[in-house]
Amino acid sequence: MTRTPVLTFTPEGIYCPAGDFYIDPWRRVARALITHGHADHSRWGMGSYLATHDALPVMRHRLGDISAQGIAYGEQRVIGGATVSFHPAGHVPGSAQIRVEVDGEVWVASGDYKVIDDGLSPPFEPVRCHHFITESTFGLPVFRWEAQDIVARQINDWWRSCAAAGKTAVLGAYSLGKAQRLMTMLDPAQGPILCHTAIENTNAVMRAQGIALPDTVLANKEVSAKTHPGAIVIAPPSALGSVWAKKFGPQESGFASGWMAMRGVRRRRAGDRGFVISDHADWAGLLWAIKQTEAENIYVTHGYTDIFARYLNDNGWSAQVVPTQFEGESMDAKEDTTDAA
Amino acid sequence: MKAFADLFNAIDQSTKTTIKVNALADYFKAADDIDKLWTIALFSGRRPKRAVTTTRLREWGAEVAGIPLWLFEECYPVVGDLAETIALVLPPNQTTDNKSLSQWINALRDVYKASDEEKKTFVLDAWARLGGTERFIFNKLITGGMRVGVSQKLMTRALARATARDEAELAHRLMGNWHPDETTWHALIEAEDASADASRPYPFYLAYALEDGPEALAPLSDWRAEWKWDGIRGQLILRGGAHYVWSRGEELMTDRFPELARAVDYLPDGTVLDGELLVWHAGAPHPASFNTLQPRIGRKTVPKKLLAQAPVVLHAYDLLEWHGTDMRAQPFAQRRAILEDACANLPADAPVKLSPQLAFDTAADLHAYRDDARAAHAEGLMLKRGDSPYLAGRKKGDWWKWKLAPLTIDAVMIYAQAGSGRRANLFTDYTFAVRDGDALVPFTKAYSGLTDKEFREITAWVRKNTLQRFGPVRQVTPHHVFEIAFEGIQASPRHKSGVALRFPRMLRWRRDKPLAEANTLEDLNEMLRIYG
Numbered sequence: 001m002t003r004t005p006v007l008t009f010t011p012e013g014i015y016c017p018a019g020d021f022y023i024d025p026w027r028r029v030a031r032a033l034i035t036h037g038h039a040d041h042s043r044w045g046m047g048s049y050l051a052t053h054d055a056l057p058v059m060r061h062r063l064g065d066i067s068a069q070g071i072a073y074g075e076q077r078v079i080g081g082a083t084v085s086f087h088p089a090g091h092v093p094g095s096a097q098i099r100v101e102v103d104g105e106v107w108v109a110s111g112d113y114k115v116i117d118d119g120l121s122p123p124f125e126p127v128r129c130h131h132f133i134t135e136s137t138f139g140l141p142v143f144r145w146e147a148q149d150i151v152a153r154q155i156n157d158w159w160r161s162c163a164a165a166g167k168t169a170v171l172g173a174y175s176l177g178k179a180q181r182l183m184t185m186l187d188p189a190q191g192p193i194l195c196h197t198a199i200e201n202t203n204a205v206m207r208a209q210g211i212a213l214p215d216t217v218l219a220n221k222e223v224s225a226k227t228h229p230g231a232i233v234i235a236p237p238s239a240l241g242s243v244w245a246k247k248f249g250p251q252e253s254g255f256a257s258g259w260m261a262m263r264g265v266r267r268r269r270a271g272d273r274g275f276v277i278s279d280h281a282d283w284a285g286l287l288w289a290i291k292q293t294e295a296e297n298i299y300v301t302h303g304y305t306d307i308f309a310r311y312l313n314d315n316g317w318s319a320q321v322v323p324t325q326f327e328g329e330s331m332d333a334k335e336d337t338t339d340a341a
Numbered sequence: 342m343k344a345f346a347d348l349f350n351a352i353d354q355s356t357k358t359t360i361k362v363n364a365l366a367d368y369f370k371a372a373d374d375i376d377k378l379w380t381i382a383l384f385s386g387r388r389p390k391r392a393v394t395t396t397r398l399r400e401w402g403a404e405v406a407g408i409p410l411w412l413f414e415e416c417y418p419v420v421g422d423l424a425e426t427i428a429l430v431l432p433p434n435q436t437t438d439n440k441s442l443s444q445w446i447n448a449l450r451d452v453y454k455a456s457d458e459e460k461k462t463f464v465l466d467a468w469a470r471l472g473g474t475e476r477f478i479f480n481k482l483i484t485g486g487m488r489v490g491v492s493q494k495l496m497t498r499a500l501a502r503a504t505a506r507d508e509a510e511l512a513h514r515l516m517g518n519w520h521p522d523e524t525t526w527h528a529l530i531e532a533e534d535a536s537a538d539a540s541r542p543y544p545f546y547l548a549y550a551l552e553d554g555p556e557a558l559a560p561l562s563d564w565r566a567e568w569k570w571d572g573i574r575g576q577l578i579l580r581g582g583a584h585y586v587w588s589r590g591e592e593l594m595t596d597r598f599p600e601l602a603r604a605v606d607y608l609p610d611g612t613v614l615d616g617e618l619l620v621w622h623a624g625a626p627h628p629a630s631f632n633t634l635q636p637r638i639g640r641k642t643v644p645k646k647l648l649a650q651a652p653v654v655l656h657a658y659d660l661l662e663w664h665g666t667d668m669r670a671q672p673f674a675q676r677r678a679i680l681e682d683a684c685a686n687l688p689a690d691a692p693v694k695l696s697p698q699l700a701f702d703t704a705a706d707l708h709a710y711r712d713d714a715r716a717a718h719a720e721g722l723m724l725k726r727g728d729s730p731y732l733a734g735r736k737k738g739d740w741w742k743w744k745l746a747p748l749t750i751d752a753v754m755i756y757a758q759a760g761s762g763r764r765a766n767l768f769t770d771y772t773f774a775v776r777d778g779d780a781l782v783p784f785t786k787a788y789s790g791l792t793d794k795e796f797r798e799i800t801a802w803v804r805k806n807t808l809q810r811f812g813p814v815r816q817v818t819p820h821h822v823f824e825i826a827f828e829g830i831q832a833s834p835r836h837k838s839g840v841a842l843r844f845p846r847m848l849r850w851r852r853d854k855p856l857a858e859a860n861t862l863e864d865l866n867e868m869l870r871i872y873g
Contacts, residue, residue: 141408142416142429261429263353263477264421264765267490268793273354307415314409 006102009322018102019082023109035111036095052086055094061205089113090124091279092177099127107131115285118181126292133299138258139308143282151277152185163230168248172237172255175199177279179234183214192228194219196235225249345442346474352491361491365499374526375443382521383487384496389446392453393460393483402427421765424480434472494734512733517541539580542587543661544733548740555707566699568719569742571631572619577655579612598653600692607691611665616657627718632831656696669731714745721745747826753859754821757803758814768800777862784838790847822854823847830872840869
């Protein structure tokens with residue numbers, strides 16, 4: 001006897017028939033469970049939203065007046081015939097994997113995740129399940145992240161050498177998550193940290209919900225290289241090299257992303273410096289997470305799906321590729337508000 | 342290796358010329374002679390002998406990384422560089438290493454004749470010692486092609502600064518047939534030049550494109566005009582009873598053009614000519630197309646039949662050395678007068694001919710020549726100032742190339758393929774088709790002409806509009822129309838469409854044009870009739 005799967009993949013997004021809800025839907029639906037606030041997961045126009053308490057402030061900031069409920073990590077909630085709970089994904093503050101149980105069968109939709117502790121987001125917690133939906137943005141063995149303190153030292157060294165040469169360091173990073181993570185890695189003793197409006201707005205939301213961030217200065221009209229010599233500026237990637245950035249005078253630009261692992265992309269995108277740091281799991285991180293879940297059935301979405309699924313199938317898992325409206329494979333198409341690579 | 346890796350990173354990370362030149366000059370001041378010599382060699386495209394095949398390197402890389410070979414092969418096109426792919430998949434290095442660049446190169450040379458097993462031990466040991474950029478460079482020493490964003494010009498400038506020597510003189514010293522295994526830093530850079538290699542060419546003087554008309558070049562009486570030929574720029578050297586032929590790409594091509602050997606019968610020893618290698622049949626009014634020259638370039642030795650089918654003649658337009666004296670500082674008019682005298686009595690079947698100057702009085706005369714250029718099988722005009730010395734490299738002011746407006750056709754993109762290196766993972770290489778009734782007939786590929794932003798936009802579109810994959814090639818929905826510019830068109834049985842284009846590139850993305858307004862096969866054939 002075949003029974004209805006706990007989660008199915010529909011044009012609207014991941015759907016749970018037993019609970020009649022969607023996870024990170026792409027189209028307007030009545031009830032949406034949201035893993036995290038990035039724009040390709042948390043979209044406008046849903047009848048109601050359910051997300052972690054920590055994810056909600058940024059979602060409200062981005063989506064405006066929405067009908068939304070918060071839930072604590074680990075708290076169980078019954079929706080129709082399904083029991084759901086949210087568990088830390090380690091991707092950005094408030095991000096979650098969503099566990100769905102129906103009649104003893106457990107599925108986990110992990111959204112975006114990374115397995116190292118960034119000191120800002122609640123660290124990834126493996127959840128045992130039968131079926132695991134994983135991303136594969138960096139699902140190739142060429143991606144291997146260095147420890148965060150090593151990258152922190154690289155960025156601080158670069159900032160110091162810029163300041164010594166009388167230049168402003170302008171660092172491009174996505175405004176939700178990556179930017180704040182980078183701030184906490186900076187050494188505030190080296191100089192002022194200036195933030196572009198898009199980033200400072202997100203900072204304000206996070207500070208209001210009690211997330212500790214270092215002191216930053218909004219880079220408004222009055223702020224320039226003259227008022228804040230030796231500063232580092234954190235800005236969305238699209239602001240690098242823009243008219244706005246000119247006011248910081250002589251400068252070097254850097255870009256912080258997992259894609260910077262590849263020299264070709266670095267030369268294309270990085271400006272003066274590329275720093276390899278990502279809010280997604282690297283190859284080893286993905287495999288570790290999958291093993292920890294003890295799931296036998298893996299659904300691969302976003303990124304190098306075909307290759308990653310083939311590797312899993314060769315190594316004893318039953319893996320299949322799930323089509324997505326967003327091709328996480330791209331390293332160039334994505335801009336600020338979509339995803340944090 | 343660490344010092345060289347730091348230099349490589351400094352150059353690779355920056356887009357700014359001053360930073361690159363400073364980094365190079367600092368390195369040249371501090372490094373050992375043998376490391377400096379190898380650095381110049383690597384950055385000018387010279388390389389150590391390949392000690393290990395890339396097939397073995399892939400297998401060992403996958404093995405050490407603990408991944409199946411198919412997975413490694415999937416990674417390669419994503420990264421776009423074999424040496425880098427291996428460097429990335431390997432586990433982090435366990436120890437560190439103090440060997441210099443040249444010591445590593447020598448170590449590689451020492452295993453050249455070793456067994457596969459010994460080579461493997463050596464390579465695996467190197468991978469365990471070297472991390473990051475050093476590991477990447479080690480792999481590059483084996484796979485070749487150390488491409489880094491530094492031109493010969495910048496390297497020469499840095500070298501001039503570090504050694505306090507004249508830049509043009511250094512440029513000349515770096516030309517030609519040297520290899521670090523056969524020379525020293527002192528011999529190459531510092532030694533008195535008397536014993537210089539007889540085959541050493543002069544650096545070519547390269548013209549910039551003239552964007553506006555010749556009206557800007559007042560007074561016109563200061564200027565000389567010639568056809569700009571569509572062949573291979575070459576330098577013919579007659580020294581010590583021998584002859585040498587160099588291409589502009591600094592490739593020694595003497596054996597490819599045996600007909601030039603007879604030049605020693607007609608011109609004195611100690612002569613160096615700058616000119617164009619062209620296929621020109623005896624008695625023909627103009628040269629044959631570039632296409633006919635192509636088989637001659639590809640072959641190291643030339644079969645008799647091909648020699649008869651595609652005879653090559655050097656059309657000389659400048660004289661760089663005469664009776665062993667460097668003439669480059671003399672005014673062009675004077676060099677040219679000697680050249681004309683030297684060529685005056687050449688027999689009709691000599692392999693060298695004088696490339697004529699075009700008489701003119703007014704800018705209108707020059708416009709008229711340019712309008713006729715296609716009929717003369719030239720690709721435009723060269724305009725040279727009569728009193729100009731022969732400079733080294735691309736310099737503005739005294740020489741201009743004034744090319745024909747290109748031919749253009751509106752074509753439909755039907756296949757896309759990712760580029761490599763800087764363009765890895767970006768769809769930049771496209772195949773274009775013209776319409777033929779309801780069918781689409783592919784007729785050319787093009788890679789350049791769009792901005793990075795446009796390439797990104799098309800890449801995102803290609804991912805969503807792929808109909809079929811053939812390995813790395815994606816067939817896409819025929820939708821986007823591009824204006825393709827090209828310099829010439831030839832009948833070609835090797836191409837499905839029956840034509841081959843010269844220098845095709847994308848002039849612009851015609852977002853305004855629907856598929857139905859792209860040109861047809863009939864239009865293409867019409868162009869072939871007129872311009873072929």
